[in-house]
Amino acid sequence: MSGYIERTIASLVAASERAAIAEQVAFSEGALQRVDPRVKVAGLFALIVVVAASRRLSVIAALFVIAAILAAASHVRMRRLAGWVWLPVLFFTGAIALPAIFLTPGHAVASLGITAITEQGLRAAAFLIGRAETASTLSALLVLTTPWPWVLKALRIFRCPMIVVAILGMTYRYIFVILQTALEMFEARQSRTVGVLPPSERRRLASSAAGVLLSKSVQMSGEVHQAMRSRGFRGEIHLLQDFRARATDWCWLAGFGLVAAASLWYGR
Amino acid sequence: MAGRNLNQTALHIPDGYLSPATCAALYAGAAPFWYVSLQRMKRAFNTQMVPLLSVFAAFSFIIMMFNLPLPGGTTGHAVGVGIATIVLGPWASILGISIALIIQAVFFGDGGITAIGANCFNMAVIGSLATYAIYRVLAGRASITSARRVIAAGVAGYVAINLAALAAAIEFGIQPLLYHDASGAPLYAPYPLRIAIPAMMIGHLTIAGLAEMVVSAGVVAYLQRSEPALLKRTAPGAAESSAAVGSLRHLWFALAALLILTPLGILATGSAWGEAPLAQAPRGLRALSSFWTAPMPRYAPPFLKSPAFGYLLSAMTGTGLILLVVLLTGWLTRGRAGSRGLTK
Amino acid sequence: MNIFQLRDVSFKYETVAAIDGVSLDIEAGKRIALLGANGSGKSTLLRLLDALSFPGAGSISFQGQPLSEVRFADHQFAFDFHRRVGLVFQNPDVQLFNPTVFDEVAFGPLQLRWSKSEIVARVNAVLESMEIAHLKDRPPHRLSGGEKKRVALASVLVLDPEVLLLDEPTAALDPRSQSQIIDLLIGWGDGGKTVITATHDLGLVEDIADHCVILQAGKVAAEGNPAELLADQALLQRANLVHAHRHRHGSVVTHSHPHTHPHKHGSETI
Numbered sequence: 114m115s116g117y118i119e120r121t122i123a124s125l126v127a128a129s130e131r132a133a134i135a136e137q138v139a140f141s142e143g144a145l146q147r148v149d150p151r152v153k154v155a156g157l158f159a160l161i162v163v164v165a166a167s168r169r170l171s172v173i174a175a176l177f178v179i180a181a182i183l184a185a186a187s188h189v190r191m192r193r194l195a196g197w198v199w200l201p202v203l204f205f206t207g208a209i210a211l212p213a214i215f216l217t218p219g220h221a222v223a224s225l226g227i228t229a230i231t232e233q234g235l236r237a238a239a240f241l242i243g244r245a246e247t248a249s250t251l252s253a254l255l256v257l258t259t260p261w262p263w264v265l266k267a268l269r270i271f272r273c274p275m276i277v278v279a280i281l282g283m284t285y286r287y288i289f290v291i292l293q294t295a296l297e298m299f300e301a302r303q304s305r306t307v308g309v310l311p312p313s314e315r316r317r318l319a320s321s322a323a324g325v326l327l328s329k330s331v332q333m334s335g336e337v338h339q340a341m342r343s344r345g346f347r348g349e350i351h352l353l354q355d356f357r358a359r360a361t362d363w364c365w366l367a368g369f370g371l372v373a374a375a376s377l378w379y380g381r
Numbered sequence: 382m383a384g385r386n387l388n389q390t391a392l393h394i395p396d397g398y399l400s401p402a403t404c405a406a407l408y409a410g411a412a413p414f415w416y417v418s419l420q421r422m423k424r425a426f427n428t429q430m431v432p433l434l435s436v437f438a439a440f441s442f443i444i445m446m447f448n449l450p451l452p453g454g455t456t457g458h459a460v461g462v463g464i465a466t467i468v469l470g471p472w473a474s475i476l477g478i479s480i481a482l483i484i485q486a487v488f489f490g491d492g493g494i495t496a497i498g499a500n501c502f503n504m505a506v507i508g509s510l511a512t513y514a515i516y517r518v519l520a521g522r523a524s525i526t527s528a529r530r531v532i533a534a535g536v537a538g539y540v541a542i543n544l545a546a547l548a549a550a551i552e553f554g555i556q557p558l559l560y561h562d563a564s565g566a567p568l569y570a571p572y573p574l575r576i577a578i579p580a581m582m583i584g585h586l587t588i589a590g591l592a593e594m595v596v597s598a599g600v601v602a603y604l605q606r607s608e609p610a611l612l613k614r615t616a617p618g619a620a621e622s623s624a625a626v627g628s629l630r631h632l633w634f635a636l637a638a639l640l641i642l643t644p645l646g647i648l649a650t651g652s653a654w655g656e657a658p659l660a661q662a663p664r665g666l667r668a669l670s671s672f673w674t675a676p677m678p679r680y681a682p683p684f685l686k687s688p689a690f691g692y693l694l695s696a697m698t699g700t701g702l703i704l705l706v707v708l709l710t711g712w713l714t715r716g717r718a719g720s721r722g723l724t725k
Numbered sequence: 726m727n728i729f730q731l732r733d734v735s736f737k738y739e740t741v742a743a744i745d746g747v748s749l750d751i752e753a754g755k756r757i758a759l760l761g762a763n764g765s766g767k768s769t770l771l772r773l774l775d776a777l778s779f780p781g782a783g784s785i786s787f788q789g790q791p792l793s794e795v796r797f798a799d800h801q802f803a804f805d806f807h808r809r810v811g812l813v814f815q816n817p818d819v820q821l822f823n824p825t826v827f828d829e830v831a832f833g834p835l836q837l838r839w840s841k842s843e844i845v846a847r848v849n850a851v852l853e854s855m856e857i858a859h860l861k862d863r864p865p866h867r868l869s870g871g872e873k874k875r876v877a878l879a880s881v882l883v884l885d886p887e888v889l890l891l892d893e894p895t896a897a898l899d900p901r902s903q904s905q906i907i908d909l910l911i912g913w914g915d916g917g918k919t920v921i922t923a924t925h926d927l928g929l930v931e932d933i934a935d936h937c938v939i940l941q942a943g944k945v946a947a948e949g950n951p952a953e954l955l956a957d958q959a960l961l962q963r964a965n966l967v968h969a970h971r972h973r974h975g976s977v978v979t980h981s982h983p984h985t986h987p988h989k990h991g992s993e994t995i
Contacts, residue, residue: 161495262864348427
């Protein structure tokens with residue numbers, strides 16, 4: 114049972130690569146990329162809520178198709194969506210939903226010896242998977258078509274406090290600094306490890322790594338604080354927000370509003 | 382999804398599992414804690430709050446990606462709420478873990494956007510407050526470097542994650558009661574409490590809880606050796622010397638109380654939701670075991686099918702696991718002195 | 726006229742004295758090198774000059790105004806001081822805390838409540854002059870070491886400070902980025918600004934300084950003309966700035982070697 118270091122490295126690298134690809138796609142010239150981030154944040158969030166509220170499978174399916182069309186128009190490749198969103202969600206939520214097919218009481222549609230598949234069970238599984246897939250696709254669309262700092266600044270339209278926007282931005286920034294440190298630490302560890310360590314030793318190494326990272330983080334936060342003060346920070350956060358909604362943005366907003374309202378109506 | 386394979390448990394609730402009303406209620410439930418935490422942080426840290434929270438949330442985020450080797454040969458992921466609370470205190474931990482969860486949900490698709498309130502409430506709010514209470518009670522006035530603090534941290538992390546899982550299980554379990562379509566098909570998480578609770582708890586009593594225990598206890602042990610000052614925030618009145626032998630005996634008493642309370646707690650939760658515990662809970666377990674060991678029951682000895690046995694088994698597993706945690710932590714800390722050469 | 730005046734300044738981290746009875750007069754418009762080995766107190770001294778910490782004993786004054794905690798409780802005074810004195814940290818990851826390059830450079834002006842149009846104009850101008858305008862929407866984690874350093878510099882220069890404090894400006898940079906940064910500093914310092922550079926890179930000194938202060942264990946070991954101080958082998962050895970077997974002949978560096986002393990943290994390995 115070796116390989117936990119490799120698996121941690123793989124997770125860290127995957128997160129970093131995912132962010133790199135998201136940044137790259139977000140700066141390309143697709144349909145959603147050109148929309149004002151505030152309109153996108155509000156519009157996609159509204160659709161996600163509608164997905165959660167709908168009581169009809171057909172409405173959820175229609176919203177899924179709309180999300181896929183928006184993705185195609187925004188340079189988000191179907192293969193990427195499948196690899197990042199659709200398949201992982203299917204495996205995870207699918208595994209959770211599967212027993213419901215048998216366990217949900219109701220009208221039996223097929224009997225399998227000791228147990229039976231029920232119509233209600235099938236519908237329950239379809240609701241769970243359909244909602245999870247559609248909502249995940251919509252939220253992936255947001256980060257794939259909008260640079261993260263813009264997503265954050267757009268949160269101001271929900272009256273999100275300035276200080277929270279600043280902390281979210283700074284957290285994202287330091288995720289990459291700490292990720293790099295962790296990666297270097299694990300790679301150094303990996304290169305020095307000969308043979309397989311006993312399990313207790315592996316645990317001790319993992320928690321020491323976490324401890325090193327923690328004390329470095331605390332030290333770094335102190336230095337960042339100094340760097341902020343050095344440039345006039347006195348505890349108050351000010352942000353520069355320079356979004357300008359154009360005519361097309363209003364059209365998009367109307368479009369999102371229309372789809373959301375219609376889905377809400379049909380999905381009652 | 383990079384994040385998706387990180388959290389094999391349903392502790393990061395995705396979109397679609399909870400109804401909009403439940404989500405709204407949990408946002409509303411988390412909001413006062415966020416508000417109070419922000420106010421307390423501003424007072425305690427002043428201008429340092431912004432960088433401290435940001436860097437610490439980033440740290441929590443990275444810790445959630447650690448693949449931890451667990452006793453028994455499996456690996457798992459921790460939330461990091463145990464160690465966050467012990468180093469920074471419960472208020473900073475509530476905010477720090479919440480921020481990490483928000484970025485996981487929005488950027489990495491791990492946990493739903495509508496479920497951010499629920500996830501923050503379960504892991505950040507319940508997790509931080511439970512860790513803090515248990516750690517303070519179990520650690521008592523033990524000195525900063527005492528082994529008792531390591532054990533207290535491990536138990537606190539373990540119990541906190543299990544309480545968070547219980548909260549999530551309850552949120553799942555009330556969905557089919559409240560929301561179904563005309564045909565009676567559940568609209569959201571489909572399992573009732575009697576299935577949702579044992580299904581969630583078995584995974585967390587074993588893997589996720591142990592992962593949190595390993596990180597909490599391990600990092601406290603590491604900090605005792607290299608940076609004890611970081612442990613002072615949640616250890617007011619800690620004894621100066623590590624001599625306190627009697628303190629360990631108190632710890633065992635506190636733990637025993639916890640052990641006795643755990644199965645009672647499960648029973649109490651059952652009855653709180655309007656179910657007569659001994660009659661109803663086993664039916665859930667029976668249903669559960671029917672899909673886990675689907676082909677088996679036919680050949681199984683009859684006593685395995687007895688409902689009471691099922692419940693007893695789950696209670697024993699829980700209690701036994703806690704005992705195991707305690708023994709393992711003790712064993713981890715004993716081995717600690719010998720490893721110094723390797724970790725420095 | 727002296728822009729900074731230090732009298733018997735001492736500063737301790739918990740119990741360890743980092744600065745121990747330093748007295749210095751720093752003339753306005755001078756370019757000064759603070760030389761010293763790791764742990765000699767250079768970085769601490771820069772932080773004291775930038776009023777990020779305050780001396781435990783002794784006093785520091787800036788243009789006749791004492792720098793003290795009490796004085797900095799006054800927001801207006803603090804804003805004014807931080808606009809006029811800028812510090813570039815050694816580790817750009819510490820200094821670049823904003824999500825994009827543009828936000829980073831705009832951070833200082835935003836704190837000082839400049840008008841929006843003024844901020845946008847100034848930030849763009851500085852990005853242009855530092856040749857990093859094309860990076861403005863990039864997140865810092867996608868920048869090279871040299872680019873990060875230039876953004877860090879831009880984020881301070883945008884305020885057009887009178888005094889520039891630099892902590893190891895060329896550390897951990899490849900040779901090409903090093904010389905770019907040095908050229909930038911030489912060009913900028915000519916405008917009558919005070920530039921104080923902390924470094925242990927002796928090769929840098931004559932390019933960036935016309936006055937030199939050597940620190941050793943938190944004390945001033947020597948002060949004076951760079952050429953004279955750098956010729957004093959005994960002094961440089963005492964201050965741990967050269968190794969006994971590697972030394973200079975006249976102005977030619979023989980056996981030049983990559984002189985980096987990586988910053989050591991408590992426990993780097995796991």
